[in-house]
Structures are given as structure tokens and as C-alpha cells.
Amino acid sequence: MRQLRPSTIREILKVTAQPDIISFAGGLPAPELFPVDAVKAAANSVLSQNGPDALQYGPSEGFMPLREWIAEEVRQRGIAAQPAEVLVTNGSQQVLDLVGKLLLNAGDVVLTENPTYLAAIQAFQTFEAHFVPVPTDECGLIPEALPELIRQHRPKFLYTIPNFQNPTGVTLTEERRAKLARIAAEHDLIVVEDDPYGKLRYRGSNVPPVKHWDEANCVIYASTFSKTIAPGLRLGWVVAPTEVISRLLILKQASDLHTSSFDQRVAYAFLTLNDQAAHLDRIRHAYGERFDVMHAALSAEMPAGFTWTQPEGGMFLWVTGPENLDGMELLSRAIQRKVAFVPGRDFFPGDGGKNHLRLNFSNSTPERIREGVQRLGTLCRG
Numbered sequence: 435m436r437q438l439r440p441s442t443i444r445e446i447l448k449v450t451a452q453p454d455i456i457s458f459a460g461g462l463p464a465p466e467l468f469p470v471d472a473v474k475a476a477a478n479s480v481l482s483q484n485g486p487d488a489l490q491y492g493p494s495e496g497f498m499p500l501r502e503w504i505a506e507e508v509r510q511r512g513i514a515a516q517p518a519e520v521l522v523t524n525g526s527q528q529v530l531d532l533v534g535k536l537l538l539n540a541g542d543v544v545l546t547e548n549p550t551y552l553a554a555i556q557a558f559q560t561f562e563a564h565f566v567p568v569p570t571d572e573c574g575l576i577p578e579a580l581p582e583l584i585r586q587h588r589p590k591f592l593y594t595i596p597n598f599q600n601p602t603g604v605t606l607t608e609e610r611r612a613k614l615a616r617i618a619a620e621h622d623l624i625v626v627e628d629d630p631y632g633k634l635r636y637r638g639s640n641v642p643p644v645k646h647w648d649e650a651n652c653v654i655y656a657s658t659f660s661k662t663i664a665p666g667l668r669l670g671w672v673v674a675p676t677e678v679i680s681r682l683l684i685l686k687q688a689s690d691l692h693t694s695s696f697d698q699r700v701a702y703a704f705l706t707l708n709d710q711a712a713h714l715d716r717i718r719h720a721y722g723e724r725f726d727v728m729h730a731a732l733s734a735e736m737p738a739g740f741t742w743t744q745p746e747g748g749m750f751l752w753v754t755g756p757e758n759l760d761g762m763e764l765l766s767r768a769i770q771r772k773v774a775f776v777p778g779r780d781f782f783p784g785d786g787g788k789n790h791l792r793l794n795f796s797n798s799t800p801e802r803i804r805e806g807v808q809r810l811g812t813l814c815r816g
């Protein structure tokens with residue numbers, strides 16, 4: 435416990451909850467796109483048709499019709515999965531915790547992108563993991579760097595977010611995904627592929643998950659309904675070989691018995707009673723527009739020396755400032771001006787990150803994005 439720190443983002447979110455602050459800090463979806471009425475109808479139908487079952491304890495593996503739905507969904511993403519290879523979890527965050535419990539002993543090495551998802555660092559730090567960054571560029575991690583890192587560090591696994599990475603927005607190219615799967619197979623490397631954002635592509639064309647090329651069964655694939663239905667449901671899943679699922683299941687039983695029977699049934703009813711393609715199109719359209727607005731505003735407002743990524747999906751972009759920029763210091767001034775973001779430093783398990791900012795564009799309206807970037811630009815120019 436002595437080594438663990440509270441999440442900077444959660445601390446920042448406490449400040450940014452004030453309504454007069456324009457916050458690009460949290461990783462929150464757009465609340466006005468939550469399908470409230472459709473979820474209400476789904477909940478009504480669950481309670482009127484299967485009320486007692488929905489309120490009873492349920493199987494630790496998850497509600498079978500939902501596991502079948504997920505197996506079909508991931509098949510469409512390019513992963514040949516059976517329902518027995520699917521475990522429903524409390525968000526994909528629980529997958530990270532369970533994988534850490536399963537695989538990590540104190541001092542074990544985890545390979546990650548640098549920067550990477552802050553709460554994955556937190557999850558694996560709980561098990562006293564040691565992080566080794568994999569070199570990355572604008573096309574994601576560089577698979578050719580892996581054999582030497584594997585030889586040197588004998589990692590327990592590689593953790594990667596191939597689609598619209600959190601925090602950078604970068605997407606791993608198809609060629610690199612295939613190469614990563616091949617190198618993992620050759621070196622017996624377990625890959626934990628975290629894919630919360632893949633369905634949020636507003637530009638370009640879909641790339642299959644790394645697990646699509648996983649003939650050696652090295653890849654543990656995690657995803658979630660948090661960004662496509664609502665994060666408050668806390669519904670995610672993991673796809674892995676049955677030998678892995680059976681072990682994760684024991685760990686899940688010890689930690690929470692099972693994921694909410696009610697929420698799983700409501701999600702399943704929502705998914706089967708509504709037109710999912712139309713629902714996702716609405717989200718993608720709104721996020722694409724918000725990205726465009728943020729990109730245009732940054733182009734107009736930011737001084738020379740600032741650059742940013744242009745993701746084709748997801749919820750974040752990543753700003754790089756001049757070498758001497760201190761993101762933490764900028765944040766304290768930004769909060770006085772009623773605008774917030776997450777400074778880059780905390781996303782780096784290794785060194786670096788002081789001169790970066792993560793900006794979320796999904797959770798603010800276009801008007802607030804324009805206003806917030808204008809405030810930020812004034813600060814950066816000053």
C-alpha cells in the first residue's frame with residue numbers, strides 16, 4: 435500500500451465537477467447520448483418478464499444469453515470466440531485487476547506503451563509490478579523492439595490498447611498487429627489487449643483486433659459496454675482460452691461472486707430490443723464532430739511549439755508542448771481560468787510526460803469545446 439498513490443484524474447475530477455469549469459479531464463462519454471429511455475424500457479421488460487431471476491444471485495461466468503451475444507459481437511470484430519471463452523465482468527477495469535491477480539507476483543515485469551492507461555498502471559501496481567516501456571511512434575508500439583525486451587526482462591505480459599489509445603488516441607496499424615501476434619507466439623508472450631474504444635471509430639476503416647491473428651492463443655482480449663451503452667452499468671468482458679477463463683472465474687468468485695444479474699439482463703434486453711447500428715452511429719457522429727471542433731479550435735488558438743494527435747476514433751487527443759512546458763503547473767493556472775485537462779506525467783510508468791496534456795472531447799458540447807480551448811490557448815500563449 436505504501437507504494438500506491440491516488441489517481442490524479444480522480445482528484446482532478448473532484449475539482450472539475452463544478453459546473454462552471456469546462457473539463458477536458460475525465461474520460462467520460464457524452465451523457466446526452468446515453469439511451470436513457472431505451473434502458474428504462476429494457477429494465478421494465480426485464481422486471482415484468484423475469485423479475486425474480488433478475489434480482490437473484492446468478493452464475494459467476496455471466497448471464498448466458500449475454501455471453502452468447504458478446505461471442506457473436508467479437509466474432510464480428512474478427513475473433514473466433516465461443517460463449518465458453520467469454521467471462522462477463524464489472525467493467526473492463528475488473529479484467530485488468532483479475533489478470534493482475536492471476537499473472538503477477540511482486541517484481542514481475544509488465545511491458546506497456548509509454549504513456550498508457552493510468553488505471554491499468556494502478557491495477558498492476560497493486561501487485562507490485564515493474565513496468566518496462568515498449569518504444570512507440572505515431573503507428574503505436576513497435577513490435578520489432580519486443581524480442582530484445584523479452585530477452586532482457588522476461589515480462590509476464592504485454593499490456594496494449596491498440597484502438598484510439600488512452601491517452602494518446604494512437605491506433606496500432608494492421609501490419610503491426612499481425613506482427614505482434616506472431617512475435618508473441620514465437621516468444622510465448624501473453625498479450626493483454628484492452629479494447630474499450632474500437633467501436634467508436636468516426637473516420638477511416640476498422641482494423642481487426644490483435645487477437646484476430648492469435649493462432650497460438652496468447653492474447654487475452656478485454657472490452658466493455660461502458661462507451662457504447664453507459665459506464666454506470668459497469669459491464670465489461672474478457673475473451674480468453676477456457677483454461678484462462680476458468681482461472682479468472684475462480685478469482686472473480688473470490689472478489690464479487692458475479693456481475694449484477696439485473697444489469698446484465700437489462701443490457702441484454704437493450705441490445706436485442708434496439709437498433710444498435712443506429713445507436714452507435716449517433717455516438718460516432720457526435721464524437722467525430724467534437725473532435726473536428728477541438729482540432730479546429732486548437733489550430734486557431736495554440737501557439738507555435740504545440741502539436742497534437744488526430745485520432746480516427748475514441749474520446750481523447752494528446753497535446754505535446756515545448757520541452758519546458760510543465761503540465762501540472764499549467765493545470766493549476768487553467769483551473770483558475772475554469773478549464774481543466776489531465777497533465778501527461780501520470781500516464782508514464784517510466785520517465786517523461788511533463789510537457790503533455792490529455793484532452794477529452796467526448797464529454798463537452800461543441801460550444802464548450804470552443805470556449806475551453808480558447809481559454810487554454812490564452813494561457814499557453816501567455
Ligand SMILES: Cc1ncc(COP(=O)(O)O)c(C=O)c1O
Pocket residue numbers: 461524525526527528551595600628630657658659660665668669670
Ligand atoms: C484503456 C481503458 N481500459 C479500461 C477502461 C475501463 O473501462 P470500464 O471498466 O468502464 O469498462 C478504460 C476507461 O476509461 C480505459 O480507458
